Amino acid sequence: MQQDKHPDYHEVVFRDRSAGYAFLTRSTATSDRTIEWDDGETYPVVDVEISSESHPFYTGKARTVDSEGRVAAFERRYGGGTGQDG
Template identity: 90%
Template sequence: MQKDKHPDYHAVVFRDRAAGYAFLTRSTATSEQTIAWDDGETYPVVDVEISSESHPFYTGKARTVDSEGRVARFERRYGGEGKGAETQS
């Protein structure tokens, strides 16, 4: 690597405030706040709103909100089992 061309890549703790979960990784992110980690070292800590521990897609709690019902809306528009099916034949 060329000197003074790349950002400082160091150990950082990311803390998910929604899930109360923290993990140690390497990043170029910086912070004034520090945290004492399990290994006895002190690392900068970056607070994040959401991570894989609290994101609905990764936790399996993702829901599709369908207030009207796609099948009912399709049947109403194009016929089907309802009253529209008899008039199209």
């Protein structure tokens, strides 16, 4: 295996400011800012706009699409024919 081909993989704190949530993981992401973590160590911190704590899909606040209502509206607008021209 060739040396010096892989990026620096290190521990980083990702912080979701909208949810007030942060988590420590390993990543290649870098940052000039640092944060002191619960273990007393200092890690680079990367602020993100959205994470699993604030994303609507993971929080259960996702909008569901009413596909049946859309089909009915389409048929009302353009005619609910059988699809056979003749």
